[in-house]
Amino acid sequence: MATATPLLAEPGASPPLRLTRGSLPRWAPAGMFAASLGAALLVMLVTSFNWYGWGALTFLLYVVVITTVSRRVEGSRRSTDRLVTALVFTAFALALLPLLALVWTVLRRGVPGLTFEFLTTTMRGVIGAGGGVEHAIVGTLLVTGLAALISVPIGLLTAIYLVEYSGGRLGRWVTLMVDVMTGIPSIVAGLFAYALFEIFFGPGVRMGAAGSVALSVLMIPFVVRSSEEMLRLVPAELREASYALGIAKWRTVVKVVIPTAIAGLTTGVTLAVARVIGETAPLLLVAGLTTSMNTDPFHDRMTTLPVYAFSAFATPGFPPEAGYQRAWSAALVLIILVMLLNLIARLVSRFFGPRTGR
Numbered sequence: 001m002a003t004a005t006p007l008l009a010e011p012g013a014s015p016p017l018r019l020t021r022g023s024l025p026r027w028a029p030a031g032m033f034a035a036s037l038g039a040a041l042l043v044m045l046v047t048s049f050n051w052y053g054w055g056a057l058t059f060l061l062y063v064v065v066i067t068t069v070s071r072r073v074e075g076s077r078r079s080t081d082r083l084v085t086a087l088v089f090t091a092f093a094l095a096l097l098p099l100l101a102l103v104w105t106v107l108r109r110g111v112p113g114l115t116f117e118f119l120t121t122t123m124r125g126v127i128g129a130g131g132g133v134e135h136a137i138v139g140t141l142l143v144t145g146l147a148a149l150i151s152v153p154i155g156l157l158t159a160i161y162l163v164e165y166s167g168g169r170l171g172r173w174v175t176l177m178v179d180v181m182t183g184i185p186s187i188v189a190g191l192f193a194y195a196l197f198e199i200f201f202g203p204g205v206r207m208g209a210a211g212s213v214a215l216s217v218l219m220i221p222f223v224v225r226s227s228e229e230m231l232r233l234v235p236a237e238l239r240e241a242s243y244a245l246g247i248a249k250w251r252t253v254v255k256v257v258i259p260t261a262i263a264g265l266t267t268g269v270t271l272a273v274a275r276v277i278g279e280t281a282p283l284l285l286v287a288g289l290t291t292s293m294n295t296d297p298f299h300d301r302m303t304t305l306p307v308y309a310f311s312a313f314a315t316p317g318f319p320p321e322a323g324y325q326r327a328w329s330a331a332l333v334l335i336i337l338v339m340l341l342n343l344i345a346r347l348v349s350r351f352f353g354p355r356t357g358r
Helices: 028-046 051-073 076-113 116-120 134-165 169-182 186-201 208-232 236-244 249-260 262-276 281-286 305-314 320-352
Strands: none
Touching: 028 051, 051 076, 076 320, 116 134, 116 320, 134 169, 134 208, 134 249, 134 262, 134 305, 134 320, 169 208, 186 208, 186 281, 208 262, 208 281, 236 249, 249 262, 262 320, 281 305, 305 320
């Protein structure tokens, strides 16, 4: 049986086209980044060391090295992919750097003052060093909790109306008003709450409930927007299956739509609470500042953690170091509260969300 013999390339002809290219080993990006890091460090030590210059020079060296080597070994398409990957990771690092710097600064300055005495005492009768943040923690929980109690039902019911029932002019107007409320400055919300409570309690009113109303004005549009998006993600087939069984629409919303979207709804509410728990201007205007414990949001002034930290920085007292330490420790407590809220939201989503496993 005759076999075909390969054709020999004529002298002077172009080389045959290769359909495959080489590939860099998996450790190559990490190795090149480490080499760029070391080279940039040497350059910084020879000149004048600077953290920002070190990072920028490391990035430039890594991009040049990985792109050049990849183009030589893997071709232009793969080298472009590695270039874009390097840019994406760099953008992520730049976005994460301020957060890490913030957390590190608050931890470094706030941990020394975070003692049991600081968490279990108030500022009543304290002039210099000492005192605590107990009344501010209680005030934050009461004011924010009451604001959530006002905002969550209103925001959730509004989102249900926009997704399940609206379709006319009223729905468009509600959507427009929600968009407008999203951009309201916090001080305007405080002025609105002050004007509202001034009608019933007279001028100069200061109470925790007024702060809750101001926070609810800021919180409602976030709850509406997040809940609306989560409800729209529920498959229409689930609603149609419920309607096919003869289930009323309101029962379908309560028994099918909301349980399906409960994980996203909880996350949205938590983000809304985290958005308003650190507000200072409206609470300073309508809730006021006090050095004593107050557990009644409808009577007298009530201090929250943001107002406490602001006051400690604005009027640190003598010696001023004690006031600054209380401010940093209060900021750390506020961050811990937000983290606990996010943890609770994760647990609620895990235990009450729909089961997707088999």
